[in-house]
Amino acid sequence: MSQFALFKLALIFLTRVPVKLSGSVSDEDINLSSRYFAMVGFCVGLCLAFSLWVIAYWVPMSVAILFTLGLGLLVTGAFHEDGFADVWDGFGGGWSQQQKLDIMKDSRIGTCGAVALFILMMSKYQLLLALSEDLVTLLFAIVIAQTLSRMTATSLIGKLPYVQLDAQSKVKPIAKDLQSTSRAILYASGGIVSLLGLGLSAFSIWHMLGLFVTLWLTRWGCQQWFTRQLGGYTGDCLGAAQQICEVAIYTFCVVSVL
Known part of the structure; x- marks a missing residue:
């Protein structure tokens, strides 16, 4: 390709963007496409930031943020949120590795997943509302969170063994290998987007360095969590890592920038 x-x-x-792709897709193509996951996050972030900017002209900021979060779910099909809920259901309700995997494959949502998802969305809402004191910083935070959270979650590929699910798995096939070139493109994408925001918001170079340290610690925590629970990762784990990193970025922005 x-x-x-x-x-x-x-x-x-x-x-869920309706994009046409001709020809067949191989596992190698999926592996290679992961190098652009951060750039997809950048596009999603731009879409959400622009939508929030427009909506905020017509309704109060609190309502605009709520609508923007809903738009994000429509654009992504709640892909990462689904993985986040599945992880909490599996880790909270299973004892053995197989039990956890079986629960994670169940299309129904359990108590652990529902509660975790509620806390997740409320956290995003409250953090973005706190950032709304500075509109430019809020918009930049959305863009950089969508970008760097996907960069960080994708960087877990290759750092942990992939826990193979059976043929009845409801999740999409995922990239199971991240080549050195792909990893370099992934990190470069996140770095370039981060640098573009300097001077356009309240972020300084020291804020960005602190943010990268925060993301490294968050990724390390996810690695330890997934290893202890499953001995590796699944696609749901990557979705959960993306959501956790997104909230970590918003939290860092509220604590350090405002």
Whole structure:
């Protein structure tokens, strides 16, 4: 596949955007497309930030943020939120590795997943509302959170063994390997987007360095959690890591920037 085709494949994989891709897709194509997951996050972030900016002209900011969160769910099909809920259901309700995997594959949501999902969405809402004191910083925080959270979650690929699910798994096939070139493109994407925001918001170079340290610690925590629970990761784990990193970014912004 060409690089543009790989980007479109990444867009199809992570969102509900109606993009057409001709030809068949191999496992290797999926592996290679993961290099553009951060760029897909950047596109999603731009969409959400622009939507919030427009909606906020017509309704109070609190309502605009709520509508923007809903739009984010529509654009991504709640793909990552579904993984987050499944992880909490599996880890909270299973004892053995197989029990946890079986629960995570169940399309129904349990108590642990429902409660965790409620806390997740409320956390996003309250953190974004706190950031709304500075509109430019709020918009930049949304863009950078969508970008860097996907960069960090994708970087887990290759750091942990993939826990193979059976053929009845409801999750999409995921990238199971991240080549050195793909990892470099992934990190470069996140770095470039971060640098673009400097000077346009309240973020300084020291804020960005602190944010990267926060994300590294968050990724390390997710690695330890997934290893202890499953001995590796699944697609649901990557979705959960993305959501956790997104909240970590918003929290860092509230604590350090405002």
